[in-house]
Amino acid sequence: MSSLHYLTADPLSKHYVFIINPNSGKRRKIFYDEIIKEEFKSLSYQIIYTQKRGHATELASQYVKYNDHNIIGVGGDGTINEIAQALVHQSASMGIIPTGSGNGFAGHVIKDIGLKNSLEILKLNRTALCDTLSINNLLCCNTSGIGFSAYVAKVFDHSQTRGLSTYVKLGLSEFSKFPSFNLSVNSKLYQNQILLELTNSSQLGNKAFISPDASIQDGIAELVFLKKPGFLQLPHLIYDVFFGNLKKNSLTQHATTQHASIELEKENHLHIDGEYKGLTKFIELKMQPQSLRFIC
Numbered sequence: 001m002s003s004l005h006y007l008t009a010d011p012l013s014k015h016y017v018f019i020i021n022p023n024s025g026k027r028r029k030i031f032y033d034e035i036i037k038e039e040f041k042s043l044s045y046q047i048i049y050t051q052k053r054g055h056a057t058e059l060a061s062q063y064v065k066y067n068d069h070n071i072i073g074v075g076g077d078g079t080i081n082e083i084a085q086a087l088v089h090q091s092a093s094m095g096i097i098p099t100g101s102g103n104g105f106a107g108h109v110i111k112d113i114g115l116k117n118s119l120e121i122l123k124l125n126r127t128a129l130c131d132t133l134s135i136n137n138l139l140c141c142n143t144s145g146i147g148f149s150a151y152v153a154k155v156f157d158h159s160q161t162r163g164l165s166t167y168v169k170l171g172l173s174e175f176s177k178f179p180s181f182n183l184s185v186n187s188k189l190y191q192n193q194i195l196l197e198l199t200n201s202s203q204l205g206n207k208a209f210i211s212p213d214a215s216i217q218d219g220i221a222e223l224v225f226l227k228k229p230g231f232l233q234l235p236h237l238i239y240d241v242f243f244g245n246l247k248k249n250s251l252t253q254h255a256t257t258q259h260a261s262i263e264l265e266k267e268n269h270l271h272i273d274g275e276y277k278g279l280t281k282f283i284e285l286k287m288q289p290q291s292l293r294f295i296c
Contacts (some may be wrong), residue, residue: 001043005217108142150270153276194229
């Protein structure tokens, strides 16, 4: 993961708008509003709760015209995505208190995603311009996947429990049944793949590095292809994912692009930032350089 290039710090005081997803992650009983009230009592702020999927976009849209507002998502990658939909290509800044199950984007831009460090970063108000992706005209901040990762996202979404252990258990129970597929990227054929991940940043979440060298400021997306592992190959694959060695694994291929037209022989599953988006047979990927102002 490359270091970030920051904008000049803004010395002006800001108004913080905290948009809290009360259903995010495992730690739903923590009263984040009380923590925010204590930490920001000397600053200007307000707290709003989301009530449904897509609500964070509606809420954030009300504040994009105010240059002196910071919009803070208290949630996971899905909450970041919803808020970023309102803030992309706008001048308002976005921040995050990561409370999700994976926190992939936060894990990339913030070295320590603990609550205390996240709050201190918000107060410093140091910002950077970050890239985003357009996937079939839908915004992606972190990664978007076709195939197995998207199918696991679908199953995980219906699970009664959250967290890394649940995600790993679901993945291990489903991968042997999931069929390989063929697809073409800009007319180049890739056969017998189990997933293709389109990455802006390095992590799927929980420090699982799908694209270890990714940068959110280079204007380039990485495509990570993975062939189905055999039973004896699986432990090595898991090790490489969590220790940032995936590029050395013989089951993977990697490519970089700013634009890609992806066609599948048959419909397959799609996720964007961990949110399941259904079946698709065609994906249009476009890089959107320096399109989101992020507090980090």
